[in-house]
Each structure stands twice: as C-alpha cells, then as structure tokens.
Amino acid sequence: MALRKVKGNLERMFDKNLTDLVRGIRNNKETESKYIAQCMEEIKSELRQDNLAVKANAVAKLTYLQMLGYDISWAGFNIIEVMSSPKFTYKRIGYLAAAQCFHQDTEVLMLTTNMIRKDLNSQNMYDSGTALTGLACFISSDLARDLANDVMTLLTSTKPYLRKKSVLLLYKVFLKFPEALRPAFPRLKEKLEDPDPGVQSAAVNVICELARKNPKNYLSLAPVFFKLMTSSTNNWMLIKIIKLFGALTPLEPRLGKKLIEPLTNLIHSTSAMSLLYECINTVIAVLISISSGMPNHNASIQLCVQKLRILIEDSDQNLKYLGLLAMSKILKTHPKSVQAHKDLVLQCLDDKDESIRLRALDLLYGMVSKKTVMEIVRRLMTHMDRAEGTMYRDELLQKIILICSQNNFQYITNFEWYISVLVELCGMEGTQHGSLIASQLMDVAIRVVAVREFTVGQMALLLENAHVIVGPAAARSSIAEVLYAAAWICGEFSNLLSNPKASLEAMVRGKVVSLPGHIQAIYIHNMLKLYACIMAQAEEEDDTEMIEEITSLLQERLPLFVSSGDLEVQERASCILQLVNYVAKCHKAGDKVGTDLALLMSGELNPVAPKAQKKVPIPDG
Amino acid sequence: MMQFMLLFSRQGKLRLQKWYIAHPDKLKKKITRELITTILSRKPKMSSFLEWKELKIVYKRYASLYFCCAIEEDDNELLALEVIHRYVELLDKYFGSVCELDIIFNFEKAYFMLDELMVGGEVCETSKKNVLKAIASQDLLQEDEAVEGALREFGLY
Numbered sequence A: 001m002a003l004r005k006v007k008g009n010l011e012r013m014f015d016k017n018l019t020d021l022v023r024g025i026r027n028n029k030e031t032e033s034k035y036i037a038q039c040m041e042e043i044k045s046e047l048r049q050d051n052l053a054v055k056a057n058a059v060a061k062l063t064y065l066q067m068l069g070y071d072i073s074w075a076g077f078n079i080i081e082v083m084s085s086p087k088f089t090y091k092r093i094g095y096l097a098a099a100q101c102f103h104q105d106t107e108v109l110m111l112t113t114n115m116i117r118k119d120l121n122s123q124n125m126y127d128s129g130t131a132l133t134g135l136a137c138f139i140s141s142d143l144a145r146d147l148a149n150d151v152m153t154l155l156t157s158t159k160p161y162l163r164k165k166s167v168l169l170l171y172k173v174f175l176k177f178p179e180a181l182r183p184a185f186p187r188l189k190e191k192l193e194d195p196d197p198g199v200q201s202a203a204v205n206v207i208c209e210l211a212r213k214n215p216k217n218y219l220s221l222a223p224v225f226f227k228l229m230t231s232s233t234n235n236w237m238l239i240k241i242i243k244l245f246g247a248l249t250p251l252e253p254r255l256g257k258k259l260i261e262p263l264t265n266l267i268h269s270t271s272a273m274s275l276l277y278e279c280i281n282t283v284i285a286v287l288i289s290i291s292s293g294m295p296n297h298n299a300s301i302q303l304c305v306q307k308l309r310i311l312i313e314d315s316d317q318n319l320k321y322l323g324l325l326a327m328s329k330i331l332k333t334h335p336k337s338v339q340a341h342k343d344l345v346l347q348c349l350d351d352k353d354e355s356i357r358l359r360a361l362d363l364l365y366g367m368v369s370k371k372t373v374m375e376i377v378r379r380l381m382t383h384m385d386r387a388e389g390t391m392y393r394d395e396l397l398q399k400i401i402l403i404c405s406q407n408n409f410q411y412i413t414n415f416e417w418y419i420s421v422l423v424e425l426c427g428m429e430g431t432q433h434g435s436l437i438a439s440q441l442m443d444v445a446i447r448v449v450a451v452r453e454f455t456v457g458q459m460a461l462l463l464e465n466a467h468v469i470v471g472p473a474a475a476r477s478s479i480a481e482v483l484y485a486a487a488w489i490c491g492e493f494s495n496l497l498s499n500p501k502a503s504l505e506a507m508v509r510g511k512v513v514s515l516p517g518h519i520q521a522i523y524i525h526n527m528l529k530l531y532a533c534i535m536a537q538a539e540e541e542d543d544t545e546m547i548e549e550i551t552s553l554l555q556e557r558l559p560l561f562v563s564s565g566d567l568e569v570q571e572r573a574s575c576i577l578q579l580v581n582y583v584a585k586c587h588k589a590g591d592k593v594g595t596d597l598a599l600l601m602s603g604e605l606n607p608v609a610p611k612a613q614k615k616v617p618i619p620d621g
Numbered sequence B: 001m002m003q004f005m006l007l008f009s010r011q012g013k014l015r016l017q018k019w020y021i022a023h024p025d026k027l028k029k030k031i032t033r034e035l036i037t038t039i040l041s042r043k044p045k046m047s048s049f050l051e052w053k054e055l056k057i058v059y060k061r062y063a064s065l066y067f068c069c070a071i072e073e074d075d076n077e078l079l080a081l082e083v084i085h086r087y088v089e090l091l092d093k094y095f096g097s098v099c100e101l102d103i104i105f106n107f108e109k110a111y112f113m114l115d116e117l118m119v120g121g122e123v124c125e126t127s128k129k130n131v132l133k134a135i136a137s138q139d140l141l142q143e144d145e146a147v148e149g150a151l152r153e154f155g156l157y
Helices: A002-013 A018-027 A032-047 A052-067 A073-083 A088-101 A107-111 A113-120 A125-138 A141-154 A160-176 A178-193 A197-213 A215-231 A235-251 A253-269 A273-289 A297-313 A317-333 A335-339 A342-348 A354-367 A373-386 A391-409 A415-426 A434-447 A449-464 A472-476 A481-492 A500-508 A510-514 A517-540 A544-562 A567-588 A594-600 B025-040 B077-095 B100-105 B107-117 B128-153
Strands: B002-009 B014-019 B049-052 B055-062 B065-071
Touching: A018 A032, A018 A052, A018 B100, A032 A052, A052 A073, A052 A088, A052 B014, A052 B107, A073 A088, A073 A107, A088 A125, A088 B107, A088 B128, A107 A113, A107 A141, A113 A125, A113 A141, A125 A141, A125 A160, A125 B128, A141 A160, A141 A178, A160 A178, A160 A197, A178 A197, A178 A215, A197 A215, A197 A235, A215 A235, A215 A253, A235 A253, A235 A273, A253 A273, A253 A297, A273 A297, A273 A317, A273 B077, A297 A317, A297 A335, A297 A342, A317 A335, A317 A342, A317 A354, A317 B049, A317 B077, A335 A354, A342 A354, A342 A373, A354 A373, A354 A391, A373 A391, A373 A415, A391 A415, A391 A434, A415 A434, A415 A449, A434 A449, A434 A481, A449 A481, A449 A500, A481 A500, A481 A517, A500 A517, A500 A544, A510 A517, A517 A544, A517 A567, A517 A594, A544 A567, B002 B025, B002 B077, B014 B025, B014 B100, B014 B107, B025 B049, B025 B055, B025 B065, B055 B077, B065 B077, B077 B100, B077 B107, B077 B128, B100 B107, B107 B128
Parallel strands: none
Antiparallel strands: B002 B014, B002 B065, B049 B055, B055 B065
16 A cells, blocks of 8 residues: 555656646747647546546646647546545636636536535635636536525625625626526625625626616616715726616616716816716716706716817827717717817827727718818828828728718718719729719719719710729729719710710720629610710711711620620620611611610619619509 | 636737636637737737727737737726736736746636636726735645645655
C-alpha cells in the first residue's frame, strides 16, 4: 500500500501543472498542435486517476485549453467530480470550468443539482459564493426550477456578501424559470431596504432589468425608487434607477413631470459623465412621452442640447460619439433646437473617426430645410472629393440623395440644381449606388415637367460621354446604371432633344456592347424611339439623306447586338432590325411610314403608385 | 446587462473570455473571431463604442491588451467603460502593476477577480476594497488547504 503510494507520488511529480502547460505552449510555438495533443493525452490519463488533486489539476489545464479553442465538453463528468470536492481550492477550479463550458443543453448538468444545493447551503461563505457565481453562468431551466428556493433562502443570509450574489442570481433564475418571479418578488422588494447599500444596489439592478421587459408591473415601485434616487449618492445605483424611470414614464406621464426637476438638478451638479449622459437620455425620453405645453418643457430641452453641445465639442471621441447619438434622439421631436447647431454637426463630418462621421451624417439628414439643403449638399460634395476611394464616400453619396429626395423632394426648390448635382455624382467612380442615381434622374425627368428640357439636355451629354463614365473602375461599381436612365430619358422625351441624330449615334457606338445586358436592352429599345422621332421629322421635311443615313446606321450597327450573348438584347435587336429593314423596304417602294412608326411610341407613361395594382378589380372567371 | 467580456492581445490571441449568456461553443468561437477582427481593424483615434448586430460593443486598450465587452441596447456605454476600468484597477492592485504575462500565467485568478466584481453580467461589488478583501480571503483559504494537505501527507496533521 505504501509502495503504491510512493510510486504514485513519483509519477505525480512529473504531472504538468498549469504554469508548466502555459510555459510549454509558449515554448512550442511551431509545434503547438502536436504539443497540445500530447498534453491532452496526459490530461486524459490524469483524469483516470483516483486522486482528486490530480483531477483538479487536469481540469484547470483543460480550462486553459478551452480558451485556446479546444473542445473540453467530453470532460463534463470529471468537471463535476472536481466541483463536488470538499476542498475549496478544487471546487473553485471545477466551477470555473463549468462556467466556461456548460450550457442549457449540457447533459451532465442534471447530475449537479444536489451538489450545488449542498454548496449553496454550505457553512463556508466562499463555497456558497462560488456556487452562486458559477450558477449565474450555466443555470438551466431545470436547475432554476429546482434551486429557486435555495437561492431565495440566501436572500436572508446574515452575510451581505451572499445576499448580494443571490439577489443578482435571482435575475437569471427568473429568466430560465419565470414562474419563480411571483413568489420571489416580495422578498426581492424587501431587499430595496436592506441595511447594506451593496445589497440595495443589487436589488435595484435586478428590478431595473425586470422592469425594462415588463414596465407595467413595476409602476407601483416608483415612490420607493424616487426616495432612493433623491437620497443616494452612489452613482452606479443612480444610473440604474434613472434608467428604470426612463422605462416607466411612458406609462405614467405624471411621473415624468415629477422627474424633470430632480433630473435637471443632477444634470447641473454631477461631474460623472456616465450619470450626466444617463440623465440627458432620460430627460429626452420623458419629454418625448409627455405632451407639450408644459412650462418647463423648452427650458429642459435647451439645457440638454446645451450639455450635449459640450459633449460634442469635447476632444474625447467617446463623448463626441455619445453626444451626437443623443442629439439624434432630440432631433426627432424638437428639430428646431438641434438645427441651431448645424455648424457643429458639419464640423464633425471632418472627424478622423468614421463612426463619428456617420453619426453626424445621420443627424444632418434630419436637420435639412428648404433654405439649407443646397449649402449642406455642397459641403457634403466637398467631403466626397476629399474622401476618394473609401466606403465613406459612397455613404455620403447615398446620404446626399436621401436628404434631397426625402418626403417627395420636400426641400428642393430648384430642380435644375438637383439635376446638376446628380450629374456631378455620376462622375464618382466606384460607387455602388448607380441605380439610386439612375432612379432619381428618371423620377425628376418624369415628374418635374418644368425642367424636363434641361434634364434631357444633360442626359444627352451623359450619353455622349459614356466612355468617360464607364471607365476602368466601372467593373467594380454600378455607375453604368445611370446610362440606363440617360438612354431611357433621351428616348422617351426625344422631342426635346436638340440633336437627336447625335444622340442616336452615341447610343450605337461600339463600346455599348460591353455594358451589362439590361442596359444594352434599354439602349436598343430607345434607339427605336429616337429613330421613330427622327424619321417622323425627316419625312415631313422630305430629308431623304437623313432617312438613309439613320436607317443604314441602324442596319449596320444592330447586327452587333443581335449576336449578343444576352437573350433579351438579342431579341430586341432582332425585332428592331427587322422593323428597320421593313421601313427601308417601304421607303424603297416610296411609302411614308413616319407617322405610323411614331404611333408605336405614343402615349405618356405616368408613374404608378405601388399600391395601384390592388385597386385594379380582379376580372371574373 | 453585460453579455460577455473578452480580453485579447494585439495579435488577436484570446487571454480571457467570460460569457454571461451560455452559448454553444461554436457560436462563441464565431462571435469571438468576428469581434476580434473588427476591433483590431479600428484605428487608435476612434471612439470606444460601436454597434454590432443587436449589441453595443465597448472596448478599451490597456498596454498590449484589449478589454472588450458587449452590452445590450439599453445599457449605458460610459458605465461599461467604467466597469472595464474598475476591473483593470483591481487586477493592477492585485498583481502589482499588472501586465499581459500576469494574466497569461494566472488566468484563473483573473477570472476569480472578475467573478467578485460581476455576477450574471451585472456589477456586484462597487467597492474596490471589498473585492480585494474577498479575493484575499479566498486566497488564504486556498493556502490553508494546501498547508493542511501537505501536513496530512507527512502524517503530521
């Protein structure tokens, strides 16, 4: 027996402990996985020993390996063995391993119930504490149901250390086993008046979390929390209480009115940024929820905006970010108060931090007015010039369009200006928002008749300069989509073109075949429209030279498209080629077909509302 | 409530992971990988907050270690930063000018410290003194057991 023990001790002398393992891994960087595989084998053999100290050492090593990404769930049973050790040292290691790798579906979890119960009720405070902390990480619905009472008993422990932990654990218990909430709640409420401020704070924490999910049930506690708020100096607790009130005020406007004064006082007096931020956020939430017409209303908003301005002006990036975030909330209900700080927000567009720039952009979207839209867009476009080659530039582009098009172009007074802006945006290589620009161009062209001629002129220019737009960077972007719009607009409103023949020539140019199929298809169709338009005019003037020129132009160029790989392009090109050939035949026979051709294209296309389809009655049958 | 806290080095090596919501291993790995990549790609002057899926991430670099935690939409970001700072202060006091190596070789102690500061993702003890006192008492408990164990081995207990 003694010999076995000595032999065992000798073997154990060579067991790696945790430090050895960590050092070993660091010293074997090139052969790490091989080394770890070897260590795993050693661990497995150690776990087969009877000795709990050895097992605990093995489990500690496993916990480290788990952090490196290795699966240790196979050792579940061993972990439980170590958890059940009477020695605190080993128990601690077991619970740590459990917290790291057990979860709701871990099968061995069901073996732990009695052991955990024993630990919870242990005479040793730290055994109990370890169990409470570990349980908070891996508690399952079964464990919650079975251990709820034991946890509740600890609420009345003589040691505040345990009262604190058990209060916090209760939240997890409620999450996994909601039926425990009703019987436990009165006991939890008592803890709000616990002599130990830490326990009080823990109770506030838990009730705040519960109230956020279900504010109605906790409205009755408002007076208690009010008293706590006005008497406490513990910032951690104050923040939680104030947040709780933020969740309660939508349900009880009178509460909101009572809160404005103490919150405003806190805003004035506190030096803790986290508390200030929480107060401002809650004031905003309160003022959004209570109806306006309150005398203090404006003053409080002004105070918040003022304090937020200080945050945004601070050199600390975090405060800037949060200031902008809170401003966005105020913007929704009190846009005028925020608009006064337009200059500050525009300044933030220059910030090195992209997340701050994006926040500022978001704010700008809501700060626009008829008077300011042009200036803001101008500033944004300057930024775009500077932000070449980044995702941010594309964000700016999208924002510019969103700002201008919001609410049916509510803020645009000069549509010619807007069209020029859109055309300028077409010059932005590498954008992913080509279709957005295209749809805007079409929208304005169709709906704003007053500037249609200007628009058509610009689109003709775009067509002629297509090779500039579809440059080398085009493959990675969707900028070619604008040509879709240009072709369509020129085709549909060809009567406004100053030189339809030039536009037709621009459309049949060779480079067009390298455009995406759907764009080519539009080109072809609109070639026909232009052809018809020019034809009608030419026949009236008996300009046979023109007729021959455009007919042979199409006859020459369309075959290129007929042999396209894209089916749609092929089909349309063949159709139109046949039509043109037929027209040529008619002209040879001396017939005039101009007016008939034009009839094909007559009728204005109007934009249709998205819900219009529903209004069409379903036919019988 | 805090959903998890991760500590990792500038090379992306994980030094500590505390999860207050029990996800299966595969999901934890995926989240960790994605988040580490995202944070390591941020420039030094950027703010400590970012939005990630439905969570808010709060992170701060202390020397060679990134401390990163995930909080829920309603939580206060500045408060989370203070929790991180409090944790760093505690580690610093305990290890005496803590460095990354301390956490590598004593990772279980780092976990134990965190467990005194937070339970279930909520702050448990706001007093630095109390946290350190509890840790010291538990260390003492371990030492006593070790001494006792050694004495037993030699038949002297």
